[in-house]
Amino acid sequence: MRLLVTANHTPFIAGGADYHVQGLVAALRRQGHWVECLRLPFHYGEAQIRRQMHYVEGLEVVLPNDVRVDRVISLQFPGYGVSHPDHVVWLMHQHRACYELFDADTATPALTDLKPEVEAFDNRHLAAARRRFANSPRVAERLAQFNALHAEPLYHPPHQAEHFTCADDWGYVFYPSRLEPLKRQTLLIEALAECHRPVRLLLAGDGSQRGALEALIERRGLQERVALLGHISEAEKLTLYAHARAVAFPTHDEDYGYITLEAMLAAKPVITCSDSGGPLAFVRHGQTGWVSEPSPQALAAALDEAWAMPGRCQEMGRAGREAYQAQEIGWESVVARLLAE
Amino acid sequence: MSRFGDLQDLVEHVRSAASELESSPPPYAPLVDDDYLKLLALDQRPLCHDAPLDPAAPRLAELLAYDRDDGDFLRGAYRQLLGRECDDEGYHYYLDLVRGEGRLAVLVTLARAEEAIHFRHAHQRQLPDRLVRCMRAWQRLSSLGPLRGLGERAWRRYLAWLTRRHRQDWALEAGLCRLLAEQRAWRGDRHGLVSALLEMNRQQGCLSERQEQAHARQQALWTQLATIRRQAVSSSPEAPPPPSGGESLPILDSATLDAYYIAFEAAFRGPEAQIAEHLDHYRGDWTRARQAGQQALDLGCGRGEWLRLLTQAGFEARGIDLNASMVAHCREQGFAVTRQDALAALADCADDSLALISGFHIAEHLPFDTLFALVQQAQRALAPGGVLILETPNPENLIVASYSFYHDPTHRNPLTPVTLQFLLQFHGFGDTAIRRFNAPPEATRLPGDGPVVERLNAMLAAPMDYAVVGTKAPREEAQG
Structure with a gap:
């Protein structure tokens, strides 16, 4: 089949989305399809977004330069605004600023104006797609809630899934993520201050919150219990997962969250929150991890419990790995579902 | 309960375990x-x-x-x-x-x-x-x-x-x-x-x-x-030892000889337009070099065809040549060209300062120790990701090796592609490629089939020029 994949392009900002797009294109090619990836420049800002929506709607993707495209697979806003009779959308996420992150009290007038336009754009184009998949149950749930459209959750594996292993417990809780407010490292550090046991925490990643987190660690006197590792290499990441006692993922309303899957692959229990979104599709409280209320006290209780019971952590981790394997998450099944007639 | 009492110890330990993972064989x-x-x-x-x-x-x-x-x-x-x-x-x-x-x-x-x-x-x-x-x-x-x-x-x-x-x-x-x-x-x-x-x-x-x-x-x-x-x-x-360029590089000082060389270039290397067309083969290389910066230096820039291309491609291109007539010719066209020795010109450049260094048909004019020093200096002067191009006649072609190479009385000896490539690699150009150009006219080819004819044709009809293109490792790779 001649397949066109549409996705966004944000130069010099790499992230999970890039891996997702490249992984899909590579998997489609491995199965012998003729695949081109159409990456559309994305820029935030209301005026820019309005222009981009308009531009995408005018794109020719059925017969570009007289070459027939058999199917279009779209992953992101506003790329799913293209029109093709055989259009499959695998929704990574919508424009979140206009949906669950929208707050009428604090929104600028420009954003308030843009919101109905984005909603209309999504309703129009997502409803027209021949088939809709969502990156995770959370993304599907939001689509049902805000746009009254059904989408089937379709999981894909994290990068280098086969490289994750479990090794000796070296006594620390690990949380690799960008240091950003939505990832809530602050909540985790506050929880650590409430812990009764000497729980140790390694935070990997960099971001806008680094200064604030350093200050918080000092204020709470936790220098001997928390380390900010900054950017880490792939090998370091694998090692840190392998030797952790547990993995913390107290993020706020995540779409999918590779961290959950990576922790399960490394056979580690996951400590997450009841409003964390994506991870809740995988983590079973008391079986493969802890789902706590998003408060420092509740999170501290979960951390204390994990810290006190290394053996229980191992069992939960193993259960997590089995749960991952039972889901049969792999690129081959993704391709089969996306290309089903 | 925990194996590592100190948090710092733990982090060190993780890092060293990870480095073992990195160096494990593929x-x-x-x-x-x-x-x-x-x-x-x-x-x-x-x-x-x-x-x-x-x-x-x-x-x-x-x-x-x-x-x-x-x-x-x-x-x-x-x-x-x-x-x-x-x-x-x-x-x-x-x-x-x-x-x-x-x-x-x-x-x-x-x-x-x-x-x-x-x-x-x-x-x-x-x-x-x-x-x-x-x-x-x-x-x-x-x-x-x-x-x-x-x-x-x-x-x-x-x-x-x-x-x-x-x-x-x-x-x-x-x-x-x-x-x-x-x-x-x-x-x-x-x-x-x-x-x-x-x-x-x-x-x-x-x-x-x-x-x-x-x-x-x-x-x-x-x-x-x-x-x-x-x-x-x-x-x-x-x-x-100081580079011995001044002594061993023949400096054709007299105006008569310079004029001879311009006429010779026209007769044997082809008209300027034709050369410009040939130079277009390097489009991919200069595009890549442009990512590393803007400064380009052409050694032995001759009539300035390459300088013109580079200027159009957005480089700030400079040239040097020993031939006073060539230098004058280039300056008339508005190019920044000085009359200077190649090695001296490179030695004047700061570390990591150039995006592109080129030498078209100069390597075969240089004694080996000068060429050696030239490549070494080029590696030093190039910015990470920068590109060095050295083009020279291709002795894989029998006619070139035994005959046309000697048209130019200032040529010393032919350089084989592998020699030149190794020289670049030796000086730290990790990424090198050999490019062959200018196939001889079809008439050069012997008619007929058979192993002997094929063997001869491989030698007679090989491309007449080649270049070794070396890229200095980008900064992050240089640490690996």
């Missing part, structure tokens, strides 16, 4: 031999024309083989009933019998033989029902006593009648069975081929991954080597 791809042998076996599989659909229980029609001649019938019957090839004696004896008594009678006789009974028991073979019934009837004939002759006549008439009645159906059935059996064999072959292909495809994936890893590692190693060597030279007590 995954080895499995050997392809197995699949090769499987494919060979498939290729050599004999085409078997008379294997029955179910070897354990052949059908009567398959044994009678009325779609084939008597000889084939006999050979097949031997294989199915006795499990062996037909011997000469048996063949002639039964061939007569087939002609006299018919195939069915021969089958009954063969199937009743001691050897056949033994074979059936040993290999769990079943006979078709109708053949078994015929064998029983034949058995009963011997109990007829005096009426036996009569019985045998009736028996023969019965067999002849049976054969007349069914022969056509049997022939069709035998043909159909043969086709089905063959189809099944083909399907097996196809499955074997497809699985071998898929496996090879997978292995190719592993191999290219390994190749990428090896390539990255090699780049890093060359860069490390250059750094170490530079450190060794700078720390040695004796200062390195």
Whole structure:
């Protein structure tokens, strides 16, 4: 089949989305399809977004330069605004600023104006797609809630899934993520201050919150219990997962969250929150991890419990790995579902 | 409870464990031999024309083989009933019998033989029902006593009648069975081929991954080597000898000689427009170099064709040349060109300051120690990701090596592509490529075929120029 994949392009900002797009294109090619990836420049800002929506709607993707495209697979806003009779959308996420992150009290007038336009754009184009998949149950749930459209959750594996292993417990809780407010490292550090046991925490990643987190660690006197590792290499990441006692993922309303899957692959229990979104599709409280209320006290209780019971952590981790394997998450099944007639 | 008391200890420990992981060898791809042998076996599989659909229980029609001649019938019957090839004696004896008594009678006789009974028991073979019934009837004939002759006549008439009645159906059935059996064999072959292909495809994936890893590692190693060597030279007590360019590089000072060289260039290297067209081959290289910065230096810039291209490509291009007429020619066109020695010009450049350094047809003018120093200086002066291009006549072409190279009296000796490439690698250019250009006219080629002509043509018709293009490792790779 001649397949066109549409996705966004944000130069010099790499992230999970890039891996997702490249992984899909590579998997489609491995199965012998003729695949081109159409990456559309994305820029935030209301005026820019309005222009981009308009531009995408005018794109020719059925017969570009007289070459027939058999199917279009779209992953992101506003790329799913293209029109093709055989259009499959695998929704990574919508424009979140206009949906669950929208707050009428604090929104600028420009954003308030843009919101109905984005909603209309999504309703129009997502409803027209021949088939809709969502990156995770959370993304599907939001689509049902805000746009009254059904989408089937379709999981894909994290990068280098086969490289994750479990090794000796070296006594620390690990949380690799960008240091950003939505990832809530602050909540985790506050929880650590409430812990009764000497729980140790390694935070990997960099971001806008680094200064604030350093200050918080000092204020709470936790220098001997928390380390900010900054950017880490792939090998370091694998090692840190392998030797952790547990993995913390107290993020706020995540779409999918590779961290959950990576922790399960490394056979580690996951400590997450009841409003964390994506991870809740995988983590079973008391079986493969802890789902706590998003408060420092509740999170501290979960951390204390994990810290006190290394053996229980191992069992939960193993259960997590089995749960991952039972889901049969792999690129081959993704391709089969996306290309089903 | 925890193995590492101090948080800092723990972090150090994780880092060192990770570095061990990083230096572990890349995954080895499995050997392809197995699949090769499987494919060979498939290729050599004999085409078997008379294997029955179910070897354990052949059908009567398959044994009678009325779609084939008597000889084939006999050979097949031997294989199915006795499990062996037909011997000469048996063949002639039964061939007569087939002609006299018919195939069915021969089958009954063969199937009743001691050897056949033994074979059936040993290999769990079943006979078709109708053949078994015929064998029983034949058995009963011997109990007829005096009426036996009569019985045998009736028996023969019965067999002849049976054969007349069914022969056509049997022939069709035998043909159909043969086709089905063959189809099944083909399907097996196809499955074997497809699985071998898929496996090879997978292995190719592993191999290219390994190749990428090896390539990255090699780049890093060359860069490390250059750094170490530079450190060794700078720390040695004796200062390195100063470059001897001034003495050994012939400086064509006189205006007459300079004018001669301009005319010579026009006559032998082609008009400016044609050269510009040739230079366009390097578009990919200068585009890549442009990522590393804006400053370009052309050594021996001649009439400035390359400078014009680079300026158009957005570089701030400078040139140097020893020939005063060339320098004047370039300046008239507005290019920043100075009359200077190549090595001196490079030595004036700061570390990591240039995106692109080029030398078209200068390497062959230089004594080796000057060329050596030139490449070394270029590696130093290039910014990470910067590109060095050295183009020179290609001695792989016999005519170039033995004749046209010497058109230019200032040429010293031809440089082979591998020599020049190694020189760049030695100085730390991890990523190097040889580009060959300018195939000689078609008329150069000897007519005809054959190994000798081919061999000669490979030497006579090789491209007449080549370049080695080296890229200085980008900053992050240089640390790897």
